Amino acid sequence: ERSCLRAWAAHSRALVGRWTAARCGGEARQVRRQQRDDFRELLLSIRGLPAALSALPLELTVLYNSLLFTVGASDSAIKEEAEGIRQGLLRVLEACGSCGVDLGTEELWHKVLQEVTVEELQAPLHRLGALQAAWWLAASRLGSVAGLFQLLSAAEDPGRAHCSERQNKLLSMIKAWQVPPEGASLPLVQSTKDLKEILCTAVAFLQGLQELEAGNFPTAISLLQEAAGGFCSKKILAQIYTCLGCCAQRMGKPQTALQHLKRALQVDFQCLPALSHVAAVYHELGETDAEMQALTLLYEALGSNSPGAASSSPYFLMQTELLVHTPLLTSLLRHHHPSEVKYLLAQRCLQDGRVADAVEHYLDFLSLLQEGLQQQIPLDGNSVVPRIPEVFLEAASALEQAGRHQDAITVCEEVISRTTDLIPRVLRVEERLEQPECPLPGAGLAGGLLSQKESLCCLSWRAAGYLHQGWAWAKLGESKEAVTQFSRCLSDLLRVQLHGSGIKWTESLQAEVEVLQKIRLLSLIGRGMQFLELGRHKEALLDFQHSLQTSPGDPAAASYLVQTLWKLNRKQEAAAQWQKFSQGSPGEDGQQQGQGRPLPLYLVSCLEQAMFPHSEPLARSIQDYLGAATQDT
Numbered sequence: 001e002r003s004c005l006r007a008w009a010a011h012s013r014a015l016v017g018r019w020t021a022a023r024c025g026g027e028a029r030q031v032r033r034q035q036r037d038d039f040r041e042l043l044l045s046i047r048g049l050p051a052a053l054s055a056l057p058l059e060l061t062v063l064y065n066s067l068l069f070t071v072g073a074s075d076s077a078i079k080e081e082a083e084g085i086r087q088g089l090l091r092v093l094e095a096c097g098s099c100g101v102d103l104g105t106e107e108l109w110h111k112v113l114q115e116v117t118v119e120e121l122q123a124p125l126h127r128l129g130a131l132q133a134a135w136w137l138a139a140s141r142l143g144s145v146a147g148l149f150q151l152l153s154a155a156e157d158p159g160r161a162h163c164s165e166r167q168n169k170l171l172s173m174i175k176a177w178q179v180p181p182e183g184a185s186l187p188l189v190q191s192t193k194d195l196k197e198i199l200c201t202a203v204a205f206l207q208g209l210q211e212l213e214a215g216n217f218p219t220a221i222s223l224l225q226e227a228a229g230g231f232c233s234k235k236i237l238a239q240i241y242t243c244l245g246c247c248a249q250r251m252g253k254p255q256t257a258l259q260h261l262k263r264a265l266q267v268d269f270q271c272l273p274a275l276s277h278v279a280a281v282y283h284e285l286g287e288t289d290a291e292m293q294a295l296t297l298l299y300e301a302l303g304s305n306s307p308g309a310a311s312s313s314p315y316f317l318m319q320t321e322l323l324v325h326t327p328l329l330t331s332l333l334r335h336h337h338p339s340e341v342k343y344l345l346a347q348r349c350l351q352d353g354r355v356a357d358a359v360e361h362y363l364d365f366l367s368l369l370q371e372g373l374q375q376q377i378p379l380d381g382n383s384v385v386p387r388i389p390e391v392f393l394e395a396a397s398a399l400e401q402a403g404r405h406q407d408a409i410t411v412c413e414e415v416i417s418r419t420t421d422l423i424p425r426v427l428r429v430e431e432r433l434e435q436p437e438c439p440l441p442g443a444g445l446a447g448g449l450l451s452q453k454e455s456l457c458c459l460s461w462r463a464a465g466y467l468h469q470g471w472a473w474a475k476l477g478e479s480k481e482a483v484t485q486f487s488r489c490l491s492d493l494l495r496v497q498l499h500g501s502g503i504k505w506t507e508s509l510q511a512e513v514e515v516l517q518k519i520r521l522l523s524l525i526g527r528g529m530q531f532l533e534l535g536r537h538k539e540a541l542l543d544f545q546h547s548l549q550t551s552p553g554d555p556a557a558a559s560y561l562v563q564t565l566w567k568l569n570r571k572q573e574a575a576a577q578w579q580k581f582s583q584g585s586p587g588e589d590g591q592q593q594g595q596g597r598p599l600p601l602y603l604v605s606c607l608e609q610a611m612f613p614h615s616e617p618l619a620r621s622i623q624d625y626l627g628a629a630t631q632d633t
Helices: 002-024 029-045 058-074 083-095 106-113 117-139 140-151 169-176 194-216 216-226 234-250 255-269 274-285 290-305 327-332 338-351 357-372 390-402 405-423 452-475 479-493 507-533 537-550 555-567 572-580 600-611 615-632
Strands: 427-429 496-498
Touching: 002 029, 002 058, 029 255, 058 083, 058 117, 083 106, 083 117, 083 452, 106 117, 106 140, 117 140, 117 194, 117 327, 140 169, 140 194, 169 194, 169 216, 169 405, 194 216, 194 327, 216 255, 234 255, 234 274, 234 327, 255 274, 274 290, 338 357, 338 390, 338 600, 390 405, 390 452, 405 452, 427 452, 452 479, 452 507, 452 600, 496 507, 496 615, 507 537, 507 555, 507 600, 537 555, 555 572, 555 615, 572 615
Parallel strands: 427 496
Antiparallel strands: none
16 A cells, blocks of 8 residues: 555656646646546546545545646636545545535535544645635635635634624635645645635635625725735736726716726737727717727727737636636626627717718628628627617618618618518507517517517517608608608508506507607608698698697697698787797607607607707797787787
């Protein structure tokens, strides 16, 4: 047995020596898998004999090295339970004449650390405990880690393990934990001191993320700053600064957020999520030029294959990035697809009135769509890209504003043709629970039927397509064709039958109904305006009256109604209506948006075109008329 122990110890030293040589020669990544297999084989040989106290220090050290190579060879986040650690603990109990097969891992650690007092086993058990903590951290089991370090520190100086209420208890316990000495006869492939530093960094990072998610921002800032000063790679450091930036932004400190995010990019210029957040902060500040510059840089960076900062040095097998992976971190560090950034550029340009740039970006996006972009856009609800028909309608709006009316008509025709077969002849909207929203119209088919929400969406898209075509034909001077398109829009909206007051409708359903009502209002105003152009004043009057029924107090509809009455020489009625609307309270303003959702971007240009352009001349004419009537009286 002694000769076997000497041979195994020599073999272990040789394997560690080979790893040290590979690190110095820059071949660490290439030899990891071979080293993992060699240590596994050595561990199986040792476990071929019954557990013995004399062999356990070697066995536990080989197990420690083997597990580190298992982690390092995978080079991905730790997921499964470390079964090798459990087997090692059971071997320790077996050598001490005890048993713990029926115990869970936490109970097993408690039993081993409470009952095993052999001095030679304390150091290897503590090293193995640090590895166990790493596995539990990877599973975000911070409570288990705290309990383990409480046990590991129990035999040490209580004053050293004590932590004040102001300090983070888990961090304090890990920092207070005394690293066991490393014996020259049983070398390690990664020192326990380095492992302790990695644990401290990972704990601070994880707890900082937890506090950030809970909304405890000052505590989150403190913990993330602790992590930033810890033992980690440039890649992880950039991620920590990105999280600090997001935390500062949520605290309402955009300038501080920008400092942290820029620091993240200085550390790792390929930390593109930080650049995404920079654009978002500039958007929040209203600094459009800076936002557009950030988005342009992001789009260019996503299109290149420049390497970012490497993960931890290949010399280290256990790394911080293997221990920290939470849903919040995944969300904060989500990489946008280039198409999403292209859409953001188009949207921001349209919102800022940069019509020519918006058209260019939208057309680029639509061309990408033809190349199969739809399969590349995430459908998990996290994408910045709205439903594809809405993008088409936004593109049509940009084309209209750029004076490319025929192109706008063509784009709208695409939306109309794609949604026609998805809309029932009669759409009943009732007070009932809605089905889940489908990602795309084509994906919403179930037995040929769509949910109420999906049907309303399709109907609003097609009606908006007709609405845009109406305005486009009007700009081309084709009033009759414009009237036809506005009429088709209104005819579509007659398909909807609303049942109930709307109080019990779901929020999303109520929002879609509000959009349909806004489309109806804009279409009635648009058709009324074209009737005025054609000299059909009575028909125009009816449309403006219906507009006010749809949206009482709407200033554009009210102004056009007054103007039409004036043109029909019904000046007394016109004056009475003008007085009524001019005295109306701001709260009755029909331009106010519903509570369900803001006005879709694709309707903003239609709203602007529907505004009454002659308010002051009309007001003067009516005031003159009222003044003359008063003098006559």
